[in-house]
Amino acid sequence: MEKKKIAQEVLKRLKRTYQKTGPFVEWSTPLELLVGTILSAQCTDVRVNMVTKKLFQKYTTSADYAKARITTLEKEIYSTGFYHTKAKALKESGKIIEKNFNGEVPHTLEELLTLRGVSIKTAYLVLSKAYGKNVGLAVDTHVFRLCKRIGLSSAKTPEKMSEEMSKIVVARHYVEWNEYLITHGRAICGRVPKCDTCVLNDICKKNI
Numbered sequence: 001m002e003k004k005k006i007a008q009e010v011l012k013r014l015k016r017t018y019q020k021t022g023p024f025v026e027w028s029t030p031l032e033l034l035v036g037t038i039l040s041a042q043c044t045d046v047r048v049n050m051v052t053k054k055l056f057q058k059y060t061t062s063a064d065y066a067k068a069r070i071t072t073l074e075k076e077i078y079s080t081g082f083y084h085t086k087a088k089a090l091k092e093s094g095k096i097i098e099k100n101f102n103g104e105v106p107h108t109l110e111e112l113l114t115l116r117g118v119s120i121k122t123a124y125l126v127l128s129k130a131y132g133k134n135v136g137l138a139v140d141t142h143v144f145r146l147c148k149r150i151g152l153s154s155a156k157t158p159e160k161m162s163e164e165m166s167k168i169v170v171a172r173h174y175v176e177w178n179e180y181l182i183t184h185g186r187a188i189c190g191r192v193p194k195c196d197t198c199v200l201n202d203i204c205k206k207n208i
């Protein structure tokens with residue numbers, strides 16, 4: 001089967017298997033999505049959601065982050081880990097959004113990458129989820145591992161894999177691909193894959 005067909009089949013089976021994906025970062029505005037995604041680096045989405053529940057009540061605009069006392073912000077996000085770096089990223093991004101983008105989270109890849117703590121993966125997620133712009137496929141640890149194991153990509157870096165997979169997966173399915181593979185990675189195909197119980201067993205190359 002060619003890779004595009006395998007990718008379609010993978011998504012079809014995972015959608016049938018899982019009633020719903022997640023948990024993922026919870027958000028209701030592009031700014032909340034951006035902040036939650038920055039905080040999710042090296043942290044579980046469940047933990048991020050616990051922290052942002054309070055945080056989002058206090059900080060509702062980019063100006064709020066820009067004006068925040070860094071030590072206060074650090075305390076508020078402490079449990080997500082790497083709190084020095086993340087607090088700095090939130091404050092600096094708040095300032096840049098205020099100064100360069102009239103208080104609105106930018107809509108393009110190039111502009112998003114001018115913010116602090118925003119990787120290309122974060123930018124792709126924000127563009128797809130907040131603005132419906134599927135310019136690239138976000139590759140996290142689970143997506144990276146699974147695409148390799150299934151045999152869809154042998155890229156050595158997430159960036160290279162994103163480039164490859166963006167051509168294999170249909171653009172309108174980028175978010176679903178990301179979320180279903182993460183869900184499957186958490187449930188079945190983690191560090192120790194449970195191939196015996198996997199719905200992809202017969203089409204997976206098992207490059208483990």
Ligand code: SF4
Pocket residue numbers: 146149150188189193194195196198199200201204205206207208
């Ligand atoms: S068959 Fe095994 S390696 Fe392939 S996706 Fe399933 S659990 Fe992962």
